Amino acid sequence: MSAVAQIPASVPTPPPEPAEAGTTRRFTPYLLLLPGVLWLVLFFLVPMITLASTSLQTGSLEQGYQLTWRWANYTDALGTYREQFFRAFLYAAIATLLALIISYPLAYTIAFKAGRWRNVMLLLVIAPFFTSFLIRTIAWKTILSDTGFVADVMRGLGLLNLSDGRLLNTTFAVVAGLTYNFLPFMTLPLYASLERMDPRLIEAAEDLYSSPFTAFRKVTFPLSMPGVVAGTLLTFIPAAGDFINRRLLGNPQNTVIGDVIDSRFHVIVDYPTAAALSFVLMIAIVILVFAYIKRAGTEELV
Amino acid sequence: MAGALPSRTRWDRRLLRWVREHLVVFAAIAALFYMFLPIAIVLLFSFNNPAGKFNFTFTKFTWDNWLHPCRPAGMCEAVGVSLKLGLLATLLSTILGTLVAFALVRYRFRGRNATNMLIFLPMATPEVVLGSSLLALFINIGATQGFQTILIAHVLFCVSFVVVTVKARIATLDPALEQAAMDLYAGPFQTFRRVTLPLVMPGIVAGALLAFSLSFDDFIITNFNAGTTVTFPMYVWGISLRGVPPQVNVIGSLMFLVALALVLVGQLFRRSRPA
Amino acid sequence: MTISTSSAGQTGADLHLAGLTKRFGTFSAVDDVSLTVPQGSFFALVGPSGCGKTTTLRMIAGLEYPTAGRIGIGDDDITDRKPYKRPVNTVFQSYALFPHLDIFENVAFGLRRRGVRNVRSQVDEMLALVQLEGYGRRRPAWLSGGQQQRVALARAIINRPQVLLLDEPLGALDLKLRRQMQIELKRIQTEVGLTFVHVTHDQEEAMTMADTIAVMNQGRIEQIGSPGELYDSPATTFVANFLGQSNLIRATVAAQQQDRLLLDAQGVRVTMLAARSQARTKNAYVGVRPEKIRISRGTSPPSAADGETGLSSMDSSMNGGNQLPGVVTDSSYIGVSTQYLVRTAWGQELMVFSQNTGGDDRLSPGDDVVLHWDPAHTFALDATEAIDAGVELEETAERPDPVGAGS
Secondary structure, three states: OOHHHOOOOOOOOOOOOOOOOOHHHHHHHHHHHHHHHHHHHHHHHHHHHHHHHHHOEEEEOOOEEEEOOOOHHHHHHHHHOHHHHHHHHHHHHHHHHHHHHHHHHHHHHHHHHOHHHHHHHHHHHHHHHHOOHHHHHHHHHHHHOOOOHHHHHHHHOOHHHHHOOOOOOOHHHHHHHHHHHHHHHHHHHHHHHHHOOOOHHHHHHHHOOOOHHHHHHHHHHHHOHHHHHHHHHHHHHHHHHOOHHHHHHOOHHHOOHHHHHHHHHHOOOOHHHHHHHHHHHHHHHHHHHHHHHHHHOOOOOO | OOOOOOOOOOHHHHHHHHHHHHHHHHHHHHHHHHHHHHHHHHHHHOOEOOOOOOOOOOOOEOOHHHHOOOOOOOHHHHHHHHHHHHHHHHHHHHHHHHHHHHHHHHOOOOOHHHHHHHHHHHHHOOHHHHHHHHHHHHHHHOOOOOHHHHHHHHHHHHHHHHHHHHHHHHHOOOHHHHHHHHHOOOOHHHHHHHHHHHHHHHHHHHHHHHHHHHHHHOOHHHHHHOOOOOOHHHHHHHHHOOOOOHHHHHHHHHHHHHHHHHHHHHHHHHHHOOO | OOOOOOOOOOOOOOEEEEEEEEEEOOEEEEEEEEEEEOOOOEEEEEOOOOOOHHHHHHHHHOOOOOOEEEEEEOOEEOOOOOHHHOOEEEEOOOOOOOOOOOHHHHHHHHHHHOOOOOOHHHHHHHHHHOOOOOOOOOOHHHOOHHHHHHHHHHHHHOOOOOEEEEEOOOOOOOHHHHHHHHHHHHHHHHHHOOEEEEEEOOHHHHHHHOOEEEEEEOOEEEEEEOHHHHHHOOOOHHHHHHOOOOEEEEEEEEEEEOOEEEEEEOOEEEEEEHHHEOOOOOEEEEEEOHHHOEEEEOOOOOOHHHOOOOOOHHHHHOOOOEEEEEEEEEEEEOOOEEEEEEEEOOOOEEEEEEEOOOOOOOOOOOOEEEEEEOHHHOEEEEOOOOOOOOOOHHHHOOOOOOOOOOO
16 A cells, blocks of 8 residues: 555544535635635736736827737837836845845844744834835935934935935935835745744754854755745835835936836826836736746745 | 863853844844834924924924814815725725635635735735726726725725735634534534634734725825825825925824724733633 | 433444445545444544544544445434534544633533523533533633643533544643543543543553453454453454564464364464464464563473462463573563563564562573463464564654555
8 A cells, every 4th residue: 555645644633524525515615705806807807908908009198099009119118218117126126135134133033032022023013014104204204304313424424425415315215215115024924934943943053063154044044035035025026116215215317117107197198108117017027926936836925 | 081171151252142142133123223213203293393394304392283183184084085995995805805715725626826826916016007007997998086996996905915814814723623613513604603703803803904004005006096086195195295294294193003002902902811 | 420311312322333434535544444332331442543543533423424334323323414413522632622712611612502501500510520610711721731631521521422532632641641531531431421432542541441442453443342352362463563562473283182272383382272363274473472471591491399370270281381492682670570582592582571579580681591371371363464563553653654554
């Protein structure tokens, strides 16, 4: 008898089987799923298709739009706004990296060193979220303002010569704002991943002659990779599309792709271009996500 | 035979080790300070009486803003819209999300992978894309933007978060408990009502709270689909270029304090029962 | 405490399993199991991990649906009934106490679901029975493992089921507490008079508590009987090795004289009662329990004049008991006894448990000894079975291809 088919020795109570394999049992999951999935299909999938279709249209607000399969919309958009794309991804990448560096010790502490304070610390991580995102970002204007404390200190240290003497309305401020706003998105998945780790593995590593730093490098960090990847995705993706930080903390010279999409929809009404840009952004993200799923499967996603 | 032990316990080595061990904790606390700095600013400046229109330097302390929070024109209306929106969106998304969560955890069905993807993608999509795609849809079908379109959008992005939260809670539920209930003469409905639901409820509540805060705070997607309706974040955005009145800080602080209070109460409630 | 008659109004309602089978794909977890549990008895289902005992229990409870076979209580066929419609209650291995209800409500749960209004007196009575008076308002998480186990028991018993199922209820308790609870459970069962079906992998536990034991292996029943029957007259090598320990020696049947059987075990003559042989052919295993063997120094057994007890009157009429020479290879002093490993002429190591009754002659490795035992203590098993079936299965169950679980 093949051992493969053996029931594992310590199977905790398995889920019960239906007394009869009736039809009601088989349809129940679909019934439960129906309202939610329908909503998502109608208001997520269909709009994506509409977006794709809009991106291939020509026309204007006065004349109306027609689906002309104008693929040139894409090449035009990518050509004109290449810089904004690049800048958006660059800012997002830097912000993600910074968020990782700042969040990791925080997540590590909560997972391994917090003890009774664990829930309180988790609460503290989430708490800033309770204030409005816009209000928080505006608060950074106050913190980084030219007459503020931070600017004074840095001017005194001579660090501001690089950006013509100001913190606000610079790339630095934009990236700082991005990093700040997405910290919980990085911290929580990291924490979840670290929390699942057995701390005795670190002890074992140290018992086997590794220094604390080596133990981190060889044991802790690799085991926390799922959290790192999840946090990276959850931070980078929204950051790449964000334009609020740029609008409030940056200047008109460092616009990002989110700005362009927003203005194309609201200010200069050019739906096809905007749709094309939006779709490109979406495709880039989807590629990233698929790359992740290839390695990790879909069960950990939700 | 007692030989000489390596001198690893010299005081400077020990100090170094103490610092190194606790370095992580210092970094963590520094990170927390960093996270709360803007909140502190918001709170502080809510008591400010600014010299001009812009609330960037602290000039004079005043209770006035807290006593007359609705002075800025249109702000409290916007808050009202956001509250109404939040409650409705929470209600709908919690129901939809909870149903989906149960299906995903309790049943095996075909299309499971596709469903996981479908739930995950709205969380991973940039708000600009979500908002603009919905707008494209509404334009194409000729729907006027307003409260309903915002509501649709909010439910859309809240459902996924509710699913994740509730699913996590259901997954911690020991199936033996429901089997025990059935063993003790509880039929399927009774089991659900007396055992499953009470135990999953904390997750549902957490999902609902999350949905509300996401909805109340949303700007980008709302902005794309609002038409002439004004929510609170939209109000703040609109007024940010002209000068943010301190009452905005009051609302922000209130949001923070109320949410904090709710969570603390929830924690105390759970502390009274053992883990 | 007398019990009221069961919900079906039947007294003397035995539990019957007929041809019960459970298959998962091509794998049979339970294979054609038939047994009867007499009403009011303490029945143990014992076997190694993965043998199908828990699956069988769950089928009785209604939490698994059998692939084939019937389950009945008295004249009542309950095979197709949902778990909440069966007069059966379970004490789960993990206790499964409802964390959001206090002890009182946990215990009252079954009564309330059946629509009983006034539960207070019954719950109090039950808490007193399991010695947890006054704990009613506490939550399960505040109780110790042993206390939780008693609540689980009370929660099940209060419903006066016709059959009470216990799924390794003592597994999570430490040794001392387990011993205590074994006695407790037995006391409660006798007092309340319910039919208990107790599943465990601990054969000592089963032997201590049960009136009847069924030994299961790989989905099948190896043997059913009282603890004494199973121990002294095992029917298969699995039972011989799983319950306690056995020495099994390959042998061939030489001759039968009236009610005696003569066997040749690797060159040694062995006599035994023919009735105690399970061998179906000439090839057999001769079996004797380690504690039944006397060990003495030297190369020939002591005569009766040496004052050695153990040779029964039967031996004198059979020209001496069974004996064989050997060399001690290991000696472990346990306190109560000394356990010896003795190598025989043909290289097999036999186990001998020698009670330390104060005799000072402790043997050491290298000593020449003679093993001798009463032929009445010999049993024989069919040689087509694996000689090591049931041996130390606790360890091998973890490995992908367990020894003795054969294919």
